[in-house]
Amino acid sequence: MDVCEQIRLDISEEVERLMGDRLILAEDVQKVIHHAETTGKKLVDPATGRSLAYYRPKAVTYWVEYSRNGEGYQVHTAYSHRMVMKSSGSTREWVKSGSVSTWHCSQCQAPLEVQTVRLQYMQSIFPINLPACSQCGFILIDEELATGKVAEAEQALEDK
Ligand SMILES: [Zn+2]
Known part of the structure; x- marks a missing residue:
């Protein structure tokens, strides 16, 4: 098993x-x-x-x-x-918005901060503000986003 x-x-x-x-x-x-x-x-x-x-x-x-x-x-x-979370190069290039999430990165023991990151789906790249760990680059796609905007974007791209 x-x-x-x-x-x-x-x-x-x-x-x-x-x-x-x-x-x-x-x-x-x-x-x-x-x-x-x-x-x-x-x-x-x-x-x-x-x-x-x-x-x-x-x-x-x-x-x-x-x-x-x-x-x-x-x-x-x-x-x-289905969309791939891809940060644009180094996490040092991220732009922090200043907001902090209630989620903490378990490995880095640090709270997630809202950053501008890039999401990739098929040939398209979307800049978006998401909570992420600036130390290891862990990006959080929360349920609301995954089932809302991300699902809509995936659908729109497939319909092209
Ligand atoms: Zn981390």
Whole structure:
């Protein structure tokens, strides 16, 4: 049995329905959690104790917000996008807006700051303000953005 399949998930009916609508499988969620917990590459919210991480096994990036629950993990939400997050060169070129996110980079132990970064999808590049870690370059695409503007942009580009 695969190590990922051994990760026990606690998924409410509401989240299960959401995952179904978004075509996200339990095994996609397991892969994200496994990747985050083995590499330490994730965001943490010190106020709630929740973690947020992503993994891109193929052409889709999956994000999962979760928290440790006994032997397993409770899944709070999951979403995906196809657009690639690409920062323009060095993180030193980022322009900070001054706003700070509630999410902290787990590896750098630093709060995310809103920066102007570039997103790439097919041949197009979009400059956008997103919370990111200026030390390691971890960029947060939150659920509202992924299911809103990013989904719209992906759709618009495909319709061309
Ligand atoms: Zn970092």
